[in-house]
Amino acid sequence: MKSILLIISVLLLFTQCSTHKGGDQKNAVSKFCIPDSLMSQIKLDTASFKPVYDELRLIGKITFDQEKVVRIYPLVSGNVSEVKVTLGSLVKKGQVLAVIRSSEMASAENDLVTARSNLAVAEKNFAAAADMYKSGIIADKEYTSIQKELDKAKSELNRASTVLSIYGNGSNGYVVKSPISGFIVEKFVNANMQIRSDNSTNLFTISDLSKVWALANVYESDIAEISENEKVEVTTISYPNIKFSGKIDKIYNVLDPDTKTMKVQIQLDNKDYLLKPEMFISAIVKHKTNREMVAIPAGSVIFDRNQYWALVFKDKCDIQAKKIDILTTNSVNSYIKSGLAPGDKVITNRQLLIYNAMIQ
Secondary structure, three states, rough: OOOHHHHHHHHHHHHHHHHHHHHHHHHHOOOOOOOOHHHHOOOEOOEEEEEEEEEEEEEEEEOHHHEEEEEEEOEEEEEEEEEEOOOOOOOOOOEEEEEOHHHHHHHHHHHHHHHHHHHHHHHHHHHHHHHHOOOOOOOOHHHHHHHHHHHHHHHHHHHHHHHHHHHHOOOOEEEEOOOOOOOEEEOOOOOOOOEEEOOOOOEEEEEEEEEEEEEEEEEEHHHHHHOOOOEEEEOOOOOOOOEEEEEEEEEEEEEOOOEEEEEEEEEEEOOOOOOOOEEEEEEEEEEEEEEEEEEEHHHHHHEEEEEEEEEEEEEEEEEEEEEEEEEEEEEOOOEEEOOOOOOOEEEEHHHHHHHHHHHH
C-alpha cells in the first residue's frame, strides 16, 4: 500500500513540473510587440533629475481690477433722452454714453451767453475809457473802476465756460462721456428715465478688462504655504485646456468668520478678454523645493493592483512594465523614489492600452 502511494505522489509531482515548464515556454514564445499602426502614435519621455515642486490648489473667482474701474455719476438732474451703449459694450475714451436734457444745462448755457455779452460791453466801455484817460477827460479812479469791470466780465466768462465744459458742452443737453477705454460692466440707466444729481446710484461702471484679478480662498491649514509674488497657474471651466499665468499680488490677512478661509489676490493678463468677472477658477500655486529627484510626466503613470507602474521602452518588442515607488506628484511630474533610473525612456501616451495588452 505504501509503495502504491509513493508511485502516485511521484507521478503527480512530475505532472506539475511538466505543466509549469510548459507555461514558462509559452510566456517566452508569446513576446509582445507594438504594432506599427500604434507605434506611430506613442510618445516617449526620458526619466531625469528635476527640481521637486510642491503644489497647492485653490479655488476662487474672477473679479475686476479695482484700480481700473470707473463709476460714472450724473452731474445734473433731468430726463435721459438717449442711451448709446448697452451692457457689455466696448467703449473708447471720450465716447458718448448718454445724453440728458436738463434745466441745469440750459441755465449753464444761458450763463455763458450772458457772460459773453457782458464781456463785449465791458471791452467797449474800457476802450472808450482808455481814450478819455489818455486825453485827461477822466480821472485815475474812474479809469481803474472801468478796468475792474472788464476783469470781472472776463472772470465770469471763464467760470461759465468751465462749468459748461464740465457738463460736456452738448448743444442737445448734458453729454455723458466715457473717461477711459473699457467695457460697460454695469448699467443703471435707460432712455426717458428721470435722474437726480444727488442720487447715490451710478449711471455706468466701466472697467478696463485687459487685466483682471482672481480672488482665491486659502484654508487655514495652508496659510503658511502662501507668500506674495508666487507664480500661479489658473484654469477655468470655460477654457479647461488654457492655463493663465499670474502671481499673488496681495494677501488679505484676515479670515472669513464663516468659511475660515483667507483670500489672496492674483493678477492676470487678459489681453484677449477670455476671462470674465464672476467666472469660477482653479489656481495652482507652485513651491520650488531644494530637492531634486528622478521624475517622469505625471500622465505616464499607471495604477493597477494597488501598485504604480511605468512602461520602460527599449524598442517596440522590448517593453517592460516596472513597479515604481512615487514620493509625490504634481500637475506636471511624478517624482520617483525607486523603480526607474535616469535615462530610462517611458511611454507617455497610450500606455494603458499597451499595458493591458502585455498582461493578457
